Amino acid sequence: MNAIERTLPLIDVPALDARLQAAPPLEIxxxxxxxxPGRVAAVSSFGTESAVLLHMISQVDKATPVLFLDTGHLFEETLTYRDxxxxxxGLTNVQTFSPDPIALAARDAERALWSENPDACCAVxxxxxxxxxxxPYAAWINGRKRYQATTRTAIPFVELDGTRVKFNPLAAFGRDDLLAYMEAHHLPRHPLEKHGFASIGCMPCTTRVQPGEDPRAGRWRGKAKTECGIHFGDGI
Structure with missing residues (x-):
């Protein structure tokens, strides 16, 4: 049993999910x-829709840890948008994490793993x-939404993810809800959105989305891949 399992509160996850079915995102x-308390962090890609969840978090507690992954393949626009x-x-606890340089040297020294084996690239x-x-955390908050792709239509508000509890406050939000919220709160938009990028990940594996496509259709286009692996319930 690891440290998180030893200290994880006895939370009835299905019951909590059921209780929050009609709750607004801020309440979740x-x-x-x-x-x-003190054991939950938010994870954000600082992508085209991230401003909504991050604004809500700032309304609840600006000091909430926000974890950001700089893969080494991101668009410069994303790094600027993060800042x-x-x-x-007014988020005061944004933390950036990068891949282990030793692991990169061993597994992706030529920086071409994304084209040869995208699953392995996402893993490292x-x-x-x-x-x-x-x-260090027992739970995490993320911004996945049911409307984004066919693989996400059944996302609950609260779920068990390996040894952690995962909260999805925006699961029921649609695109119109997001746009209305951004406009109402005058939130800055990701600079690449105006160029047709609806969902933005790493530069080599992100393309523009065509009208009528799922928002995530531009991710890993042409490959049998729809997720990076961080939401597969593999103990993360």
């Missing part, structure tokens, strides 16, 4: 922070760094 965020958004929202550049980033 507050429930996460109340259930795991701009964190400053504009995203999954492993996030596991390290989340090590």
């Amino acid at each position: 965020i507050a429930a996460a922070l109340d259930a795991f 701009t958004l964190a400053e504009s929202l 550049r995203k999954v492993e760094p996030l596991a390290r980033a989340l090590a």
Whole structure:
């Protein structure tokens, strides 16, 4: 049994999910922070829709840890947006994590793993760094939404993810809800969104989305891959 399992509060996850079915996102965020005081972090890609969840977190507790993964393949615009958004929202605890340089030297010395084996690339550049980033926490908050892709239509508000509890406050939000919220709160937009990028990950594996496509259709286009691996319930 690891340290998190020894200290994990006895939370009835299905019951908590059921209780929060009609709750607004801010209440779900507050429930996460109340259930795991000092043991919960948010994870954000600082992508095209990230401003909504981050703004909500700033309304509940600006000091909430926000974990960001710099894979080494990100668009420069994303790194700039991270800094701009964190400053504009007054988030005081944004933490950036990078891949282990020894692991990169051994497994992706030529920086071409993304084209040869994208799952292995995501593992070394995203999954492993996030596991390290989340090590001190018993729960985490993320911004996945049911409307984003066919693989996400059944996302609950609260779920067990390996040894941690995962909160999805925006699961029921649609695209119109996001746009209305951004406009109502005058949130800055990711600079690449205006160029047709609806979902933004690493530069080599992100393309523009065509009208009518799922928002995540531009991720790993042409490959049998729809997720990076951090939401597969593999103990992260």
